[in-house]
Amino acid sequence: MTAGTVADGTRSRLLATALTLFSEHGVEGTSLQMIAAELGVTKAAVYYHFKTKDEITEAVAAPALRELDAVIDEALAQRSRGAQIDHALAGFADLVVQHRALVALFNSDPGIMRAIDRSLSGNENLMTRLMTILVGPEPDFADRITVHVVLVGLAMAGGAVEYRDIDDDTLRGQLIEVGRKLLGRRRKRAPANQNS
Amino acid sequence: MTAGTVADGTRSRLLATALTLFSEHGVEGTSLQMIAAELGVTKAAVYYHFKTKDEITEAVAAPALRELDAVIDEALAQRSRGAQIDHALAGFADLVVQHRALVALFNSDPGIMRAIDRSLSGNENLMTRLMTILVGPEPDFADRITVHVVLVGLAMAGGAVEYRDIDDDTLRGQLIEVGRKLLGRRRKRAPANQNS
Numbered sequence: 001m002t003a004g005t006v007a008d009g010t011r012s013r014l015l016a017t018a019l020t021l022f023s024e025h026g027v028e029g030t031s032l033q034m035i036a037a038e039l040g041v042t043k044a045a046v047y048y049h050f051k052t053k054d055e056i057t058e059a060v061a062a063p064a065l066r067e068l069d070a071v072i073d074e075a076l077a078q079r080s081r082g083a084q085i086d087h088a089l090a091g092f093a094d095l096v097v098q099h100r101a102l103v104a105l106f107n108s109d110p111g112i113m114r115a116i117d118r119s120l121s122g123n124e125n126l127m128t129r130l131m132t133i134l135v136g137p138e139p140d141f142a143d144r145i146t147v148h149v150v151l152v153g154l155a156m157a158g159g160a161v162e163y164r165d166i167d168d169d170t171l172r173g174q175l176i177e178v179g180r181k182l183l184g185r186r187r188k189r190a191p192a193n194q195n196s
Numbered sequence: 197m198t199a200g201t202v203a204d205g206t207r208s209r210l211l212a213t214a215l216t217l218f219s220e221h222g223v224e225g226t227s228l229q230m231i232a233a234e235l236g237v238t239k240a241a242v243y244y245h246f247k248t249k250d251e252i253t254e255a256v257a258a259p260a261l262r263e264l265d266a267v268i269d270e271a272l273a274q275r276s277r278g279a280q281i282d283h284a285l286a287g288f289a290d291l292v293v294q295h296r297a298l299v300a301l302f303n304s305d306p307g308i309m310r311a312i313d314r315s316l317s318g319n320e321n322l323m324t325r326l327m328t329i330l331v332g333p334e335p336d337f338a339d340r341i342t343v344h345v346v347l348v349g350l351a352m353a354g355g356a357v358e359y360r361d362i363d364d365d366t367l368r369g370q371l372i373e374v375g376r377k378l379l380g381r382r383r384k385r386a387p388a389n390q391n392s
Contacts, residue, residue: 145370153349
């Protein structure tokens with residue numbers, strides 16, 4: 001094991017710890033000192049990886065945003081409009097479910113959104129690209145409201161504490177169903193059993 | 197004009213001022229002193245009406261919650277299930293649009309939700325009653341997700357800063373349309389012109 005992999009391990013433990021503390025105390029209510037104490041390291045060890053809390057906040061959110069970017073690229077690679085919508089919707093629902101703790105934090109703590117708005121200027125672009133896939137390049141007001149309700153509604157429901165005990169597949173399936181209804185995509189039929 | 201009506205006038209100016217300051221600085225970031233200064237009165241004058249910021253927060257939200265309660269009563273007085281759903285949905289969309297500034301505050305500041313959760317125990321009951329109208333008394337998981345997306349989605353979209361310049365009727369109409377789609381209610385046809 002090299003020094004690099006040790007540092008990488010600390011870095012990801014640090015981000016996981018930061019997410020937990022952010023969820024418990026909010027971004028504003030969490031200090032670098034608290035993160036260091038929870039990890040059992042010195043504040044200097046935290047500073048080795050991140051100079052400010054904003055950098056940590058950004059790094060906590062970055063993997064999910066990168067995955068969303070990849071989902072959008074994959075969706076755009078689909079041939080038909082329908083397949084693009086389906087891919088983007090399923091990918092978005094999947095990300096919401098996979099990153100529930102982060103999504104819950106987005107939903108409840110304006111601090112993390114402000115930190116991300118400040119630092120990731122590509123973020124708005126991400127949402128514009130997603131909207132273009134879901135309702136086309138020239139959305140009217142009805143389209144914009146629909147996409148707004150789909151994205152925010154799925155994120156808020158997916159991150160909601162009342163569904164914490166619902167398993168990933170069930171939650172993802174239901175989020176996709178709601179999104180399909182709103183986007184006017186037909187309900188996917190259960191695969192028919194050819195032998196019955 | 198009696199002393200009572202003077203006090204009532206101050207009280208409603210105080211609540212309007214509090215909502216403005218809450219919107220600008222968050223509930224946590226607003227002090228009784230700031231409210232007094234903005235109103236041009238002494239802190240004692242604020243204390244005459246409210247002993248704590250929580251009482252002010254509660255009073256800022258109370259009218260909208262009372263109106264929602266009334267909407268639910270009116271919806272329950274409708275004869276058919278369909279008419280009940282339509283009334284509740286239209287009433288909810290109307291409240292969101294009428295109280296946009298408050299709704300935006302709900303959406304962006306967990307402080308106000310915490311204050312209201314603490315103080316208005318009837319609030320959960322309100323949401324349960326609304327859910328019962330929209331999807332019936334024994335909602336399954338799919339129903340719960342649908343209602344969650346309808347209520348949160350409409351509130352988040354209705355309070356969103358990007359639609360601040362959209363007029364009330366247009367915004368309300370589109371919110372209702374989205375809700376009808378999700379709840380499986382048919383699109384209302386535009387009234388036909390009998391003479392054409």
